[in-house]
Amino acid sequence: MTYQPLTTASKPWKICSVYPHLKDSYWLSVNYGMVEHAKKLGVELKVLEAGGYPHLEKQQTQIKDCHQWGADAIILGTVDSTAYQGILSQLTGEIPVFATINDIDVTDPDIRKNITAKVGVDWYEMGQAAGEFLAKRHPRGSGVVNIAWLPGPSQRGGTKPVTQGFLDAVKDSDINIIKTMWADNSKELQRNLIQKLFASGQHLDYIVGGAVAAEVAISELRSNHKSDDISIVSTYLSHGVYRGLRRGKILFAPTDKMAQQAMLSLDQAVRHLEDKPIERDLSPKIEWLTPTHLPKDVIADSLSPAEFRPAFSVYNHKVRR
Template sequence: MRIIWYLWLAFFCSGAAAESWRLQVPRIPFDYNSGYETVDYQPLDKAAKPWRLCIAYPHLKDAYWLSVNFGMVTEARRLGVSFKLVEAGGYPNLQRQIQQAESCVAEGADAFVVGTVSYNGLRSTVEHIAASIPVIAAVNDIADTGITAKVGVSWTDMGAAAARIIAERHPKGSPPVKVAWFPGPQEAGWVKFVEQGFQNALAGSSAMIVATKYGDTGREIQVRLVEEALDEVADLDYIAGSAPTAEAAVSVLRARSLQDQVQIVSDYMTHAVYRGVLRNRIIATPTDLPVLQGRLAIEVAVRAIEKKLQYSHLGPQIQIFDQQSSDPNMLDLSLAPAAFAPVFELRTPQ
């Protein structure tokens, strides 16, 4: 199995230099409300030097960040740069991420790529690091201060895309349905955005949020929260929330023989969500193409080091995956190969 993903990685790297990526660029950098321009983005062929990057993730608890990691490994190998990766172990661990970032950068880095655990909590840390090297925000949104560039999609739009999966099935005036909503950890920077988008898009339908459960995106926590919601609302129609929520809900509903009564929507895609959609256990999910985001974050970091930035804010176009989806590129740019294991340190060949 390990050989298979190495071959997959070699395929990506061999063809990547000639490809272009279809991306969205906010008209005003760092402002998702400014509207978008769509561009065909041509990545660099190679880095000018074997730069060293420091990368920080909020966690590797679910396969979403594993897919981001695969994208970063792919692009770092293609460009010829190295990195060290640290992960905080979850969104409650702000101080751990701050300490990890400071230590990683102090070991020597030409750029810092951060998937933050908190929208505002790293502000002073980022300012300090940005005084000497570029700082690239990857996937999760973060306060603008000190940030050189951002790679990501609007989590307001991701929340809205998930809500529309339900809203389109239950337009205003149709019989009401009850939704239990699991936004994620309340302290995480992206949660307030995904929640705003979800609530706004659901407002024009007959669907009602009857329970809201916040919690870290670990599976055990989400299982407990799903069970709480089912205990509190006997006639629930939908469970909607993060990928670990959806994954947990599949098991809990099956254990309670409720899989034909309660339907599931995920607000982002992982391998388990993908399988759930194929097996008709999860209706659909938006995907923000995490593999592509990982690749793009590395490419943008190299551009920032070499002062070749074309755009200071850009990301993929959100797509919906359901049983009718037929674009193989969507899966390639969303999911790491099944045999891929996380890479915490990548060194360039000497």
């Protein structure tokens, strides 16, 4: 994707951004991309986070808070693609809304009317990427391999499209899914799933799943002396997955360049406010990462630097703590 981001804003617009949570390195990297661009442009940025995908009411209250704060634009990482059907305009009034990262149901008339532009990758394609990687390694007739599929929470985020993309990609290969296990993206819950998996005694060749499952799998395989027998594939990138790729402990992860997506959302908002040309639907190219292919520019577009801490306010080119 060739895109020229703005280098400055004509005035310190008030941009209010609402995230589902800031509990993992994915949304921390989103925060980083947005905060850096706000500092560069000189706009005012307020960040609110709902504390998790089940917290729809809290997120709705936060959108009202953006309105009361006097936001010129709202950037919404929704907790649920359909939750705002028929009600978005009641929360936002006349303020333009920019959907970021998570899909929102633009077939709903009220949502369609209020979403000015969006940035996001189809999570079906993230699952598909992981599936294609494995299907290429194990084509039909090469010998059946058993995998456990641990995509994350069953209800929220992109796990359903990820699962569909993965299943579609492996259906004509020798990949045999022997177990599908759902749980929220906490290390403890994902660790429990992997321990149950080992306790079942089933023969396994791969653990494939979300970044949290992939990260936890590294230490669980090591402590159970299975690192040489079972390989790990992740459906998205995190700091822990990146470390795993660098050390050869994880074979593959796609990245949707979340820091870049956040920068693009802020850029869309400022372009709209300044009546500049705007692309209304932006989607970075999904990159395949392996231990031997970790391009520096792709990692920089994806992950926050190690020293970055969550930031909730940018004013006059600086983070306010």
